[in-house]
Amino acid sequence: MMKTAGRLSNRRWRTPLLAAWLAALLPGSVLAVDPTWREVDPDNLVFMELHEGQVVIELNPVFAPKTVEQFRRLVQERFYDGLSFYRVIDGFVAQGGDGSDLGELSEVPLIKAEFERDVSPDLPFTPAQKPDLFAPETGFIDGFAAGRDPAAGKAWLTHCPGTMAMARNDDRDSSRTDFYIVIGQAPRYLDRNMNIFGRVVHGMEAVQKIQRGAAANNGIIRDETRASRIRSMRLGSDIPKPERLSAFVIDTDSPGFEQVLRDRRERRQRFFHQKPPQVLDVCQVPMTGRLTK
């Protein structure tokens, strides 16, 4: 088969031709009912600059107050600037920091476990799935994917792609400085076992370009010159306002977002010849934020 000029010029038709497939498969619902957006508090906003691109993180002090406090301080002390992602397993996590999980020589204190918190009426919860495979119920709390166990009165942030958490050793209170970002299929079995303290709201494509380590070597990148480096991390509120980007994320308490979830659960489009089960994977809802000057 020849690729004639005529055939290639067909590309200008691409967009209309793809319309049905796109409308069917994509955040189609997002197109139909735009949810409202909220601005991320600059105190909870972190800009991480990599050679691979800019990564924007939203911190969650409601679920991990001590972890966020320590992480903010480390960012402000420029602890992470120049450090690398030294353990990166494709399909699992990219772990960055100084490599001293146990931090023998570090002056930085350990963080007490913040694996879950009590359910409380001031935590608005937009339901996604009940029961979920890994939790009695899942949903969204202020933009973050979360699990809940109403019987135990507990809520927790779930491990989804883009979730940021502190690494630790066997000891529950052993996180300190090094963190990981989930880059693969949600490792939900880690839920309620780690200090999840943030999520990537913009720039996951840069995170996906982070250099991987060899699986046989458990992802450790022994040659540090090959590792992806953190050029800088800055807290949003430390950047002078005229220079600062604003980050907007989907307001998961809005009726528009509830409609997004409903549309994704129901899949009314003609595209679906076999109607999918009316369930939702809380980690499979597109949540990418927007940046504006």
Add this chain to the structure above:
Amino acid sequence: MMKTAGRLSNRRWRTPLLAAWLAALLPGSVLAVDPTWREVDPDNLVFMELHEGQVVIELNPVFAPKTVEQFRRLVQERFYDGLSFYRVIDGFVAQGGDGSDLGELSEVPLIKAEFERDVSPDLPFTPAQKPDLFAPETGFIDGFAAGRDPAAGKAWLTHCPGTMAMARNDDRDSSRTDFYIVIGQAPRYLDRNMNIFGRVVHGMEAVQKIQRGAAANNGIIRDETRASRIRSMRLGSDIPKPERLSAFVIDTDSPGFEQVLRDRRERRQRFFHQKPPQVLDVCQVPMTGRLTK
């Protein structure tokens, strides 16, 4: 906090310090009980060369005989060489081909839907999860993640990261040449609706580096000079034996693999302070293959 030379030199301790965390979180089970491996039939092996790296694909003619037949022919005719990934949505799919989903000017025939097949006794099934959120049961059939509905007597390949399927329009029989690779959280709602015909068994880190399109533009990369290109695709059996790499994948019918699944379900390690529910996400089992000369 200063990064003194002393502190950085601490890095040589990294590996022992991390041992506990690695053993706890990783295919730890794979270390304990190595499953057996099987060689991929060179007729089902495709080497896709990208600027981003080599991607190795295993085709599945048992579930998608017509799709595999057409894809093999297209590869052998060098149809894909020089074409690009023109629609790439981070967290969802990378779609490649000539961009003519409907193929108006193409001489290539349409493919009849191969969304699922009958369960049969010659399809050994290693169970993963029952019930799964998206299927009455999930498991592995000859290395591929699969769903089953025993009542309906049907089995199908599931959408997991690395899954390869044919794009189509609303019509069930409208796939032709363009394919997608899943690069994000498993879009399981597409199961039983697409011609899944293969999976990436090596090189997902290269797939993850594929240039993304703008989400606002539904992933379409309008500037084709920015798109990631397919340098070449070759069928394993078309490469002279002395030059050909062999691909080995986990034998999912082996007792070692059953043990891997058991270990991942039970999570006996001290690392887990909150014991995870004894469930498995069929898309969250590490399945990366090995290449040898």
